[in-house]
Amino acid sequence: MSLTESTPEAAARAASLSARGLAVLPFSARNDALTAMHDALMANKEAILAANARDMARATSASESGQLSQSVLKRLDLSRPGKYQDMLSGILDVRRLDDPIGKVDLRSRLDDGLELERVSCPIGVLLIIFEARPEVIANIAALAIKSGNAAILKGGKESTDSFETIARVIGAAVDGTQVPNAAIQLVKTRDVIDQLLGLDRYIDLVIPRGGNELVRYVKDHTKIPVLGHADGLCSVYLHADADKDMAVKVVVDSKCDYPAACNAAETLLVHESVLTTVLPAVARALFAKGVSLRCDDTAKAALKKALPPTSAALVQDSTEEDYNTEFLDLIMAVKTVPAVTHTNGDEAASKSSGEDASLDLAIAHISSHGSKHTDCIVTTSSEAAEKFMSSVDAAGVYWNASTRFADGMRYGFGTEVGISTNKIHSRGPVGLEGLTIYKYKIKGHGQTAGEYGDGAGKRKYKHEKLAV
Amino acid sequence: MSLTESTPEAAARAASLSARGLAVLPFSARNDALTAMHDALMANKEAILAANARDMARATSASESGQLSQSVLKRLDLSRPGKYQDMLSGILDVRRLDDPIGKVDLRSRLDDGLELERVSCPIGVLLIIFEARPEVIANIAALAIKSGNAAILKGGKESTDSFETIARVIGAAVDGTQVPNAAIQLVKTRDVIDQLLGLDRYIDLVIPRGGNELVRYVKDHTKIPVLGHADGLCSVYLHADADKDMAVKVVVDSKCDYPAACNAAETLLVHESVLTTVLPAVARALFAKGVSLRCDDTAKAALKKALPPTSAALVQDSTEEDYNTEFLDLIMAVKTVPAVTHTNGDEAASKSSGEDASLDLAIAHISSHGSKHTDCIVTTSSEAAEKFMSSVDAAGVYWNASTRFADGMRYGFGTEVGISTNKIHSRGPVGLEGLTIYKYKIKGHGQTAGEYGDGAGKRKYKHEKLAV
Known part of the structure; x- marks a missing residue:
């Protein structure tokens, strides 16, 4: 680990060079470095917490003078019960994972003595x-x-002391292992984020770990691919046949389990035909949790009729902007999905095609307002569910389950790098696999491409699939 | 297909909306559209060739006045033998491929009645x-x-007539199928590339199909991910133990099979110890094909000594810039990789560690000068080959095989979208698979994330892997 005071470019170049050495380290050597990191962080807990206390003292005064939010203060605090231990066991969790490198997922005999392999690599x-x-x-x-992978770490100003101390401890620990010194670079210099984001010659992937503003800034200021998501505008759609109890459970959890999370639901779409049968129960349950609803006229009228006047303050008028807003708070935008009626044909067929058309409207709303994070349909119809899940373009598409399940731990992936709303490479909760790509290896015996072809005397490719 | 005269934004928005409909079309409906395209192109061959003849007439005068290169003229010409038939059979090749959509590659039981799936999607x-x-x-x-996937097509000005006619024929054919009308958008308006590249709200991936300058321009002017490669600076390294005949075959094919291709080799790295044993034979074979060599002093001296004076004109001095140049021509840069000698220890061990150090130098050269496209080592040592293939960061890393094998057809992938040097998403020859991403589906029965956890009365996740 280098605690570099040098230029961002020097740090990036050094990381890039060291990546070659890191790429050939055996699995055990990489795991040994994790063990060393874990042990050093355990041994240096006091020094790290003391550094964190200095950051906390500064942050507390900044918070008291209104310059820093309470939530930042909370995230900064390493002394909260269980937090330090979680950090330590997180490293052991990663150590336990299978090697993501060197996995062959394609192997083919192009010709005798000419084999092609696709192998995962950093x-x-x-x-x-x-x-x-x-x-x-x-x-x-x-x-x-x-x-x-080599990594360049750039910390925020609130956590300067904690960040430097942890990085120094990790650096000393890793220095005693086979991992190249420059593989983990710490950049302490301030105001260099723009310079770093310009180093696409050396840097292959940016992972911003912070709030929406940071992610959006990073996405807007670099040509390097960014793994992350700026927004989490998740919707729950209650279809015409939604089960009331299920709707209550799913909506309340999606909104209230942790409203500040990116996978919390912000918009509730309600089929017109369940405005008076399902929505009132959902609304009552949300009100009990302190949620206020920003409703379109139709939904508002239905709620006003069904609910006691005491809840009037919690039913508000929505604006168009509410359907584009990630509230991250106990507020939910409610929109009616019109029941589309068809006047021709027999009643059953027209009802079903009407519901299909309403489903299209719900999907269209999500397409134009959602953030491609996670969206849910509550329905008893598997046909409607399958259509919703195929049509909605999001990293997570759920049927009768809370949007809050969108999480690497809940998916069983172990630790996660982040949740991506990209549509290239990794999407949804991204674990170790998202930090790999692949390369094609060919092992030959001097074959030339010119030997192969359709003409006389030319060899033909065999293209035999081999077991992987 | 819309032959839109409207704004790029309108075209992109329409394509984006139609993508939802396209995403739910069954396999057979998508294949039917390919059949319709094929048949219509066959039926309208005359009209298309007539349009192409108009483009060719304009291009020929531009070429005669020096405004257009001969190679563009050649690429434009649809009347060349076999070319039209290749276009038609290319569509049938794609039709034969398996469905890339809806493939489940991960399935897990999070809990009873709560299943997670990862499914490929457009x-x-x-x-x-x-x-x-x-x-x-x-x-x-x-x-x-x-x-x-929906697609927006933007053609170059040289092929305007051919492009419009083909697009119109395809459009009419697709209109008679279940594929949504707006799924393939043709933008005819000129000078709108910058506008299109700014539409990251609607467009998910850019595929530039053209020369280096186009690819570089696109990469520099968009935040949308780009699938492609601007450069192909491929190297062949002749290690200390390289077999002479194999070296000759691999280098000659890598350089000469099709010098203008991105997978042609541009740089020849030669271990010092084979400068007089292997390099002269390689050089003679290259000279016979008309290749001139730009050499460093050591390689030049070795060649001057070994070869007759008649070849002197083909052995030139290299500049540093030659090692960063994609010649795309019968020119090759030659660089000596010094034999690193160790003075201590027994002779065999020191020789082997010296060769290892030389290998590091060759890898370092490729790291700092290569374009991460395809690089090759010629060696009889599997240890050296494995180290080279693991360390060199390129889409293709070859052992004793021509760099010209880097191609979707040769890999057995069928048709390809392009060759990517990206390190995110798809890399190397990219086929149908590279046009897909995945989504996570959860099918539940009203489960909430709040039910699960470590506390008393909380449910535990099962995370059982299920067969896919």
Whole structure:
């Protein structure tokens, strides 16, 4: 680990060079570095917490003078019960994972003595930009080393002391292992984020770990691919046949389990035909949790009729902007999906095609307002569910389950690098696998491409699939 | 297909909306559209060739006045023997491929009645920017529809007539199928590339099909991910133990099979110890093909000594810039990799560690000068080959085989969208698979994330892997 005071370019170049050495390290050597990191962080807990206390003292005064939010303060605090231990066991969790490198997922005999393989390999150099949470450094450094990637770490100003101390401890620990010194670079210099984001020559992937503003800034200021998501505008759609109890459970959890999370639901779409049968129960349950609803006229009228006047304050008028807003709070936008009626044909067929047309409207709303994070349909119809899940373009498409399940731990992936709403490479919760790419290896015996072809005397490719 | 005269934004928005409909079309419906395209192109061959003849007439005068290169002229010409038939059979090749959509590659029981699946799905909207080759439109439109992606096509000015006519024929054919009308959008308006590249709200992936300058321009002017490669600076390294005959075959084919291709070799790295044993034979074979060599002093001296004075004109001095140059011509840069000697220890061990150090130097050269496309080592040592293939960060890393094998057809992938040097998503020759991403589906029965956890009365996740 280099605690570099040098230029961002020097740090990136050094990381890029060291990536070659890291890429050939055996699995055991990478795991040994994780063990060393874990042990050093355990041994240096006091020094790290003391550094964190200095950051906390500064942050507390900033918070008292209104310059820093309470939530940043909370994220910064490493002394909260269980947090330090979580950081340590996070490293061991990563160590336990299978090797993501060297996995062959395609093998083919192009011709006798000419074999093609596709093998997973590290991406190269990661740039990780942190905001407040200092423990994420340990987690990400572990993921980077495990996947054979070099990493450049750039911390936020609130966590300067914690960040430097943790990085120094990790650096000393890793220095005693086979991992190349320059593989993890810490950039302390301030105001260099723009310079780092311009180093696409050396840096292969940027992972911003922080709030929406950071992610959006990073996406707008670099040509390097960014793994992350700026927005989480998740919707729940209650279809015409939604079960009332299920709707209540799913909506309340999606909204209230942790409203500040990116996978919390912000918009509730309600089929017109369940405005008076299902919505009132959902609304009552949400009100009991302190949620206020911003409704279109139709939904508002239905709720006003069904609910006691006491809840009037919690039923508000929505504006168009509410359907584009990630509230991250106990507020939910409600929109009616019109029941589309068909006047021709027999009643059953027209009802079903009408519901299909309403489903299209719900999907269209999500397409134009959603953030491609996670969206849910509550329905008893598997046909409607399948159509919804195929049509909605989001990293997570759920049927009768809370949007809050969108999480690497809940998916069983172990630790995660982040949740991506990209549509290239990794999407949804991204674990170790998202830090790899592949290369094609060919092993031959001097074959030339010119030997092969359709003409006389030319060899033909065999293209035999081989077991992997 | 819309032959839109409207704004790029309107075209992109329409494509984006239609992508939803396309994403739910069954496999057979997508294949039917390919059949319709094929049949219509066959039926309208005369009209298309007439349009192409008009483009060719304009291009020929431009070429005669020196405004257009001969190679563009050649690429533009659809009447060359076999070319039209290749376009038609290319569509049938794509039709024969398995469905890339709806493939489940991960399935897990999170809990009873709560299942997680990862399913391949279309990326969404592709922007494809063509230069001269009009037949690529048919190929790419087939790949887009097969993979359920909407596509916006923007042709180059040289091929305007061919492009419009082909697009119109394809459009009319697709209109008679279940594929949504707006799924393939043709943008005819000129000078709108910058506008299109700014539409990251609607467009998910850009595929530039043209020369280096186009690819570089696109990469520099968009935040949308780009699938492609600007450079192909491939190297062949002759290690200390390289077999002479194999070296001759591999180097000559890598350089001469098709010098203008991106997978042709540009740099020859030669271990010092084979400068007089292997290099002269390689050089003689290259000279016979008309290749001139730009050599460093050591390699030049070795060649001057070994070869007759008649070849002197073909042995030139290299500059540093030659090692960064994609010649795309019968020119090759030659660089000596010093034999590193160790003075201590027994002779055999020191020789082997010296060769290892030389290998590091060759790898370092490729790392700092290569373009991560395809690089090859010629060696009889499997240890050296494995180290080279693991360390060199390129889409293709070859052992004793020509760099010219880097090609989708040769890999057995069938038709290809392009060759990517990206390190995110697809790399190397990219086929249908590269036009897909995945989504996570959860099917539940009203489960909430709040039910699960470590506390008393909380449910635990099962995370049982299920067969896919």
